Amino acid sequence: MTQAPSSPVRRSVRVALGERSYDILIGPGLIAAAGAEIGSRMKGRRVAVITDEHVAPIYLEPFMRSLSASGIEAVSQVLPAGEKTKSFPHLMDVCDGVLGARIERNDAVVALGGGVIGDLTGFAAGIVRRGSRFIQVPTSLLAQVDSSVGGKTGINSRHGKNLIGVFHQPDLVLADTDVLDTLSPREFRAGYAEVAKYGLIDKPEFFAWLERSWRDIFAGGDARIEAIATSCQAKADVVAADERENGLRALLNLGHTFGHALEAATEYDSHRLVHGEGVSIGMVLAHQFSARMNLASPDDARRVEAHLGEVGLPISMAQIPGVLPPVETLMDAIAQDKKVKSGKLTFILTRGIGQSFVADDVPASEVLAFLKDKHPK
Amino acid sequence: MTQAPSSPVRRSVRVALGERSYDILIGPGLIAAAGAEIGSRMKGRRVAVITDEHVAPIYLEPFMRSLSASGIEAVSQVLPAGEKTKSFPHLMDVCDGVLGARIERNDAVVALGGGVIGDLTGFAAGIVRRGSRFIQVPTSLLAQVDSSVGGKTGINSRHGKNLIGVFHQPDLVLADTDVLDTLSPREFRAGYAEVAKYGLIDKPEFFAWLERSWRDIFAGGDARIEAIATSCQAKADVVAADERENGLRALLNLGHTFGHALEAATEYDSHRLVHGEGVSIGMVLAHQFSARMNLASPDDARRVEAHLGEVGLPISMAQIPGVLPPVETLMDAIAQDKKVKSGKLTFILTRGIGQSFVADDVPASEVLAFLKDKHPK
Numbered sequence: 001m002t003q004a005p006s007s008p009v010r011r012s013v014r015v016a017l018g019e020r021s022y023d024i025l026i027g028p029g030l031i032a033a034a035g036a037e038i039g040s041r042m043k044g045r046r047v048a049v050i051t052d053e054h055v056a057p058i059y060l061e062p063f064m065r066s067l068s069a070s071g072i073e074a075v076s077q078v079l080p081a082g083e084k085t086k087s088f089p090h091l092m093d094v095c096d097g098v099l100g101a102r103i104e105r106n107d108a109v110v111a112l113g114g115g116v117i118g119d120l121t122g123f124a125a126g127i128v129r130r131g132s133r134f135i136q137v138p139t140s141l142l143a144q145v146d147s148s149v150g151g152k153t154g155i156n157s158r159h160g161k162n163l164i165g166v167f168h169q170p171d172l173v174l175a176d177t178d179v180l181d182t183l184s185p186r187e188f189r190a191g192y193a194e195v196a197k198y199g200l201i202d203k204p205e206f207f208a209w210l211e212r213s214w215r216d217i218f219a220g221g222d223a224r225i226e227a228i229a230t231s232c233q234a235k236a237d238v239v240a241a242d243e244r245e246n247g248l249r250a251l252l253n254l255g256h257t258f259g260h261a262l263e264a265a266t267e268y269d270s271h272r273l274v275h276g277e278g279v280s281i282g283m284v285l286a287h288q289f290s291a292r293m294n295l296a297s298p299d300d301a302r303r304v305e306a307h308l309g310e311v312g313l314p315i316s317m318a319q320i321p322g323v324l325p326p327v328e329t330l331m332d333a334i335a336q337d338k339k340v341k342s343g344k345l346t347f348i349l350t351r352g353i354g355q356s357f358v359a360d361d362v363p364a365s366e367v368l369a370f371l372k373d374k375h376p377k
Numbered sequence: 378m379t380q381a382p383s384s385p386v387r388r389s390v391r392v393a394l395g396e397r398s399y400d401i402l403i404g405p406g407l408i409a410a411a412g413a414e415i416g417s418r419m420k421g422r423r424v425a426v427i428t429d430e431h432v433a434p435i436y437l438e439p440f441m442r443s444l445s446a447s448g449i450e451a452v453s454q455v456l457p458a459g460e461k462t463k464s465f466p467h468l469m470d471v472c473d474g475v476l477g478a479r480i481e482r483n484d485a486v487v488a489l490g491g492g493v494i495g496d497l498t499g500f501a502a503g504i505v506r507r508g509s510r511f512i513q514v515p516t517s518l519l520a521q522v523d524s525s526v527g528g529k530t531g532i533n534s535r536h537g538k539n540l541i542g543v544f545h546q547p548d549l550v551l552a553d554t555d556v557l558d559t560l561s562p563r564e565f566r567a568g569y570a571e572v573a574k575y576g577l578i579d580k581p582e583f584f585a586w587l588e589r590s591w592r593d594i595f596a597g598g599d600a601r602i603e604a605i606a607t608s609c610q611a612k613a614d615v616v617a618a619d620e621r622e623n624g625l626r627a628l629l630n631l632g633h634t635f636g637h638a639l640e641a642a643t644e645y646d647s648h649r650l651v652h653g654e655g656v657s658i659g660m661v662l663a664h665q666f667s668a669r670m671n672l673a674s675p676d677d678a679r680r681v682e683a684h685l686g687e688v689g690l691p692i693s694m695a696q697i698p699g700v701l702p703p704v705e706t707l708m709d710a711i712a713q714d715k716k717v718k719s720g721k722l723t724f725i726l727t728r729g730i731g732q733s734f735v736a737d738d739v740p741a742s743e744v745l746a747f748l749k750d751k752h753p754k
Contacts, residue, residue, distance in 0.1 A: 092465040099536040127504075130531065130542050131621075154507065159476040165507050166543055244508075 035070030044106030126168030141191025190276025204354030412447030503545030518568025567653025581731030
């Protein structure tokens with residue numbers, strides 16, 4: 001990890017948000033190059049690096065070495081791995097650590113890890129001194145294509161996932177594609193669900209390319225970098241058009257309302273279901289529900305099911321290990337999900353592959369009836 | 378409190394922040410009129426009211442009755458009074474309470490109380506669902522003229538005051554001037570320090586009017602409403618020009634760097650020192666230090682001292698009950714204060730009454746020597 005990358009391939013995606021614009025660098029060797037990339041972009045010379053127990057043993061030392069080689073003084077804080085870390089006590093720990101390290105306005109807070117570390121650290125950076133500089137170094141596919149783009153940060157509440165947070169844009173994202181080689185197949189697949197999502201939202205050709213090329217993407221190399229860059233660009237375009245999620249950005253929630261409900265129903269137990277798996281099942285359900293509402297052809301739902309199933313993602317509630325709570329509990333989680341306005345249910349539905357849209361008046365009774373059909377009991 | 382106001386005098390100040398613009402209504406009877414004022418401005422029909430143990434027994438019931446009479450469904454949460462409430466555990470409590478009350482995007486979170494309740498509740502509103510509607514009903518003079526204008530919210534950290542928070546603008550501020558009659562003289566004076574601050578920043582005629590008219594302002598009536606409206610307008614003008622405190626807004630910190638250090642030195646013990654008293658001493662110190670640096674005439678420092686002393690505010694460290702920590706501890710608190718850039722000290726200094734400016738390269742050695750002179754030992 002400490003050598004210069006052997007392959008020169010590197011992609012850069014610009015997130016255009018006026019004075020809050022930033023670059024996402026995507027390619028091999030970026031952890032080793034972190035000091036140079038960060039050092040050339042920031043005025044301050046101090047950073048606080050937040051990571052977790054899974055990532056630290058592999059990447060923390062080379063990352064710190066790279067910073068040090070560029071004259072950047074860094075302190076690090078290692079948190080427990082897992083979704084439960086997205087909580088108030090850990091948020092307080094990180095804020096205290098960053099303040100204790102005397103990180104000032106030109107310095108930065110760095111998230112070295114997956115979505116949990118990125119969401120928590122970004123939130124802390126967003127509230128320390130009412131907003132500090134923030135750099136993301138995402139180490140999972142999910143974080144590279146989703147959570148590290150767009151500035152959504154947050155923690156979970158006992159009332160639901162990501163219900164507490166801020167919008168806080170990073171100043172730089174370094175997506176080192178080498179790190180994906182150390183992910184478990186299950187974790188890689190979970191991130192792939194979000195890659196597929198961008199095709200399903202509004203890029204039918206991209207989805208068709210994924211259907212043909214997924215084996216290359218899973219194998220690594222240029223196809224993988226291409227898939228990540230296309231995903232980041234897709235998300236960047238949506239975020240640039242609608243930073244605060246007043247309209248268009250809601251499309252990024254395709255599969256997420258059902259997905260979040262399933263995550264809540266499995267108590268965020270990653271042995272049973274991880275976020276990307278919830279999104280995979282959620283996207284299948286969204287396409288099936290759209291077909292049931294006569295909005296889309298059942299063939300499209302079957303195509304989504306076939307592709308996600310082929311790569312090894314779960315595509316039905318029945319595949320979730322253990323007993324699911326009753327449908328009424330799922331409905332309650334859906335109603336408490338943040339995409340709710342004055343009691344009406346808002347869902348992302350579709351008219352076909354790559355033709356998603358925001359439906360903000362979905363009758364709860366239809367959703368209930370649909371879930372009763374699909375629930376494994 | 379439940380009757381319509383006997384006096385029709387009401388002032389309105391607009392804070393011009395584009396799509397985040399809002400009104401501050403100032404006058405008698407606004408708690409009784411809260412339901413009508415809120416109801417006519419918001420789409421949602423639910424609010425969560427956050428208040429404290431001191432305010433609740435006097436104002437919560439009439440406030441809730443006013444909401445109910447306008448068809449607004451409200452839940453309330455009563456927190457302990459005092460600066461220590463601005464902490465992570467209480468922030469978590471409020472977020473949980475607001476989410477538990479199912480406050481949605483068109484609904485609102487209401488702060489009914491002084492600066493502590495406003496800062497904490499505004500922070501909670503700023504992070505619940507990544508930003509919820511927020512209404513301030515400030516019940517202290519300090520909150521009416523300072524913390525309820527401008528969108529700064531936050532809690533304290535063990536590293537210092539207000540170091541964690543967000544910018545989150547309210548949608549409406551209702552400053553009921555009747556409630557000021559129930560403040561203790563000490564609390565009223567503490568708020569008055571911030572009123573005087575607006576004169577000292579850039580309104581020499583306002584400061585001269587205060588020197589002449591402070592007895593009328595303390596007595597209540599039109600002079601008081603005029604002083605509050607002028608203060609709110611002064612702060613609104615600064616905030617509109619510089620919402621995120623990149624430049625001009627720093628002037629509002631006149632007296633605050635010294636003041637915060639003194640608050641930290643007295644461990645936020647309100648028996649020894651409250652915020653406005655710290656600001657009063659801090660403003661005197663800022664004028665004395667400016668004179669020492671040959672920036673301003675010592676006569677101006679004496680005039681500030683004379684006026685603040687006349688109204689009964691503390692004007693020197695020697696007046697703080699108990700033993701102060703050594704000067705080095707004060708310096709450490711000053712360095713950790715958030716107005717620091719790459720080790721340089723930033724202070725608001727002055728060239729005379731109403732001629733404050735941002736000095737961002739104040740030598741720490743000069744400050745240390747000055748404080749050694751002024752420290753009561």
